[in-house]
Amino acid sequence: MANISIDTHCHTLLQNQFQNIFDEEFITEICRSGHLKKFTAENTLMNIGDEMKYFPLILEGSLKILTEDNDGRELLLYYLEAGDTCVITLALDQSKKSRIRAIAEEFTQVLFIPVNKMDEWMVKHKHWRYFVMKTYSHRLNEMLGAIDTLAFHNMDDRLLKYLRDKAMKTGNNEIHNTHAQIANDLHSSRVVISRIMAKLEIDGQIKYGRNKIELLKF
DNA sequence: ACATTAAGTGATT
DNA sequence: AATCACTTAATGT
Numbered sequence: 001m002a003n004i005s006i007d008t009h010c011h012t013l014l015q016n017q018f019q020n021i022f023d024e025e026f027i028t029e030i031c032r033s034g035h036l037k038k039f040t041a042e043n044t045l046m047n048i049g050d051e052m053k054y055f056p057l058i059l060e061g062s063l064k065i066l067t068e069d070n071d072g073r074e075l076l077l078y079y080l081e082a083g084d085t086c087v088i089t090l091a092l093d094q095s096k097k098s099r100i101r102a103i104a105e106e107f108t109q110v111l112f113i114p115v116n117k118m119d120e121w122m123v124k125h126k127h128w129r130y131f132v133m134k135t136y137s138h139r140l141n142e143m144l145g146a147i148d149t150l151a152f153h154n155m156d157d158r159l160l161k162y163l164r165d166k167a168m169k170t171g172n173n174e175i176h177n178t179h180a181q182i183a184n185d186l187h188s189s190r191v192v193i194s195r196i197m198a199k200l201e202i203d204g205q206i207k208y209g210r211n212k213i214e215l216l217k218f
Numbered sequence: 219a220c221a222t223t224a225a226g227t228g229a230t231t
Numbered sequence: 232a233a234t235c236a237c238t239t240a241a242t243g244t
Contacts, residue, residue: 154232178223178224179224179225180223180225188233189233189234190224191225191235192232194224195232197225198226209241210240211224219244220243222242222244223243224239225241226238226239226240227238227239229236230233231233231234231235
């Protein structure tokens with residue numbers, strides 16, 4: 001009984017995301033191949049150095065993907081949302097160790113699929129192949145954008161972009177984060193973020209208070 | 219009222 | 232832009 005209800009739950013989530021891309025039969029196969037896990041905000045679902053036996057398919061919610069430098073400080077790479085899969089998981093080196101960390105941003109349901117399925121589906125299902133290629137190029141573009149802002153823009157611009165991205169993602173121009181959390185994501189320090197915030201408020205770009213930033217201009 | 223956490227400030231590298 | 236050391240302000244218990 002329990003199994004059946006879990007299966008239909010998973011199946012429904014898959015249908016919501018993929019019914020226009022994959023046929024019914026394949027969705028059922030995906031559902032059978034993976035196991036569903038639920039996470040709440042701030043849960044780490046994959047860490048640097050973890051062995052990659054599974055790749056994630058996000059069915060609900062969103063994740064943030066980060067790397068770490070030698071001193072253990074974090075840098076936000078990009079967000080993954082429902083309907084995405086983590087393609088850089090697939091770019092494995094010999095060690096099969098993850099180079100990234102994935103943290104849930106909110107309540108999130110993820111289907112973990114054994115990596116060998118990837119090979120199998122890539123040859124067997126052309127729609128899967130298209131899907132992977134599409135997400136691959138999408139992520140690559142985002143990464144190029146991230147490199148661009150890192151290399152050519154100052155912190156002020158990076159912070160504004162960060163806030164806009166976040167507002168866009170949540171569909172709300174109020175962001176509920178501390179300056180320290182943002183500093184972590186941007187690989188900066190709390191003091192620096194606080195000072196730029198103050199400057200942006202004077203410019204009339206934002207308004208903010210404790211744990212809250214309101215974006216005024218887009 | 220007290221402790222904890224977030225944000226502000228000045229000086230230094 | 233980053234870090235340190237310290238202050239002030241907001242919030243939780």
